Amino acid sequence: MHTHGNRADAPYRFRFLAGLAVLDWALPCRFGALERMTGARRLDYMKRDESVETYYADSELGRAILDALAEMGKDANSLTIDDLAPIDAFHIRGRVATAELAGIANIAAGANILDVGSGLGGSARFLASQFDCDVTGLDITRDYCDVATMLSDLVGLGDSTRFEHGSALDMPFESDVFDVVWTEHAQMNIEDKRGFYSEITRVLMPGGKLAFHDIFQGPQGVVSFPVPWAGGQSLSFLTSEADLQSLLGEFGFNVLAWKDVTEASAKFFENRIPVMERRAPPPLDLALVMGADRMSKFRNLGHAVANGHAAVILAVMELTA
Numbered sequence: 648m649h650t651h652g653n654r655a656d657a658p659y660r661f662r663f664l665a666g667l668a669v670l671d672w673a674l675p676c677r678f679g680a681l682e683r684m685t686g687a688r689r690l691d692y693m694k695r696d697e698s699v700e701t702y703y704a705d706s707e708l709g710r711a712i713l714d715a716l717a718e719m720g721k722d723a724n725s726l727t728i729d730d731l732a733p734i735d736a737f738h739i740r741g742r743v744a745t746a747e748l749a750g751i752a753n754i755a756a757g758a759n760i761l762d763v764g765s766g767l768g769g770s771a772r773f774l775a776s777q778f779d780c781d782v783t784g785l786d787i788t789r790d791y792c793d794v795a796t797m798l799s800d801l802v803g804l805g806d807s808t809r810f811e812h813g814s815a816l817d818m819p820f821e822s823d824v825f826d827v828v829w830t831e832h833a834q835m836n837i838e839d840k841r842g843f844y845s846e847i848t849r850v851l852m853p854g855g856k857l858a859f860h861d862i863f864q865g866p867q868g869v870v871s872f873p874v875p876w877a878g879g880q881s882l883s884f885l886t887s888e889a890d891l892q893s894l895l896g897e898f899g900f901n902v903l904a905w906k907d908v909t910e911a912s913a914k915f916f917e918n919r920i921p922v923m924e925r926r927a928p929p930p931l932d933l934a935l936v937m938g939a940d941r942m943s944k945f946r947n948l949g950h951a952v953a954n955g956h957a958a959v960i961l962a963v964m965e966l967t968a
C-alpha cells in the first residue's frame with residue numbers, strides 16, 4: 648500500500664501536537680492516496696443503528712489531517728486558518744457561507760460567542776480571528792472536539808477558542824452568558840427542537856442574537872439518504888421554516904434576517920460534484936471526514952436543494968424576552 652509522509656521527517660510541531668491530542672503518531676502511517684480515492688478510510692458499514700456521536704466519531708481523523716498537511720508540505724509553524732478551510736467547514740458552501748452569515752449577524756468585536764455543534768471548529772476560528780471574539784464550541788462528538796482543539800492550537804487560536812464535549816440539549820454553561828449563539832448544520836440531527844432552542848434561549852443574554860445556517864424540509868418532497876449529516880432517517884430531523892419560526896417566536900425571538908440561500912447552495916453542488924467525479928480528492932479535503940459514501944451524500948443533498956426537497960437558510964434572530 649502506498650504510504651505518504653515519513654514520520655521521522657515530520658515537523659516537530661506536528662508530532663508534538665499529535666502527541667497532545669493522543670493521536671498515536673508512533674503507529675505506521677497508513678492513509679494513502681489509494682485510500683483517498685476509494686474513500687475506504689472510514690468503515691461506514693460499522694455505523695448502522697447508531698447515535699449521532701457514533702455516526703460522526705472518527706478517532707483517527709486528527710492524525711489523517713496531520714498526515715495530509717505534512718503531505719502537502721505545509722509548514723507547521725506558519726499555518727493559517729485558510730490552510731485548514733478545505734477540511735474544517737462541514738457545511739454547504741464552506742467558508743463562504745460562514746462569512747456571509749457573520750456579515751448578516753453584524754458580529755461585534757470582542758463578542759462572547761457559543762458555536763453549537765461546532766464540528767472541527769472552522770467557524771469558531773473564523774469568528775475568533777476576524778472579529779477578535781472569544782468562541783466556545785460545543786459538540787456531542789468527542790473526536791471532533793479533540794481535533795478542533797488541536798487545529799486551533801496549530802494556528803495559534805488556542806486562547807480565543809475552546810471546544811467542549813457535550814449535548815446541545817443539556818449545555819454545560821450558566822444562563823445568560825453568551826452575546827451570540829451560532830450554529831451551522833447541527834439542528835438537522837436534533838429531534839427535540841423545543842429542547843434545543845430552549846437551551847439556546849437559556850444561555851443567551853437578553854438582547855443577544857441567534858445566528859444559524861441550517862437545512863429545512865423543502866416544499867416538493869423529502870431528501871434521500873445518505874446525506875452528509877445522516878446515513879438514514881433515524882438521525883435526520885428536518886423541520887419546516889414556518890414551524891421553526893413559530894417555535895422561535897414562542898421563545899421570544901424576533902427575526903432580524905431570514906435569507907434563503909437554497910439557490911446558491913444548489914449552485915455549489917452543481918459546480919462541485921462534477922469536479923469530485925473527475926478526480927481523486929486532494930490530501931486535505933472533506934473526503935477525510937465524510938467517508939466512502941461521500942459522493943452519494945453530496946449527490947443526494949445536491950439533488951434535494953436543486954429540486955425543492957430541502958431549503959437552506961441563513962438567519963439571525965434577536966432574543967427580546
Ligand SMILES: C[S@@+](CC[C@H](N)C(=O)[O-])C[C@H]1O[C@@H](n2cnc3c(N)ncnc32)[C@H](O)[C@@H]1O
Nearest residue numbers: 736737738764766786787788814815831833836
Ligand atoms: C454537519 S456537522 C457541522 C459542524 C460544524 N457546525 C460545521 O459547520 O463545520 C454537525 C455537527 O453537529 C454536532 N451535533 C449533532 N447533534 C448534536 C447535539 N445534540 N449536541 C451537540 N452537537 C451536536 C455533530 O457532532 C457534528 O459535529
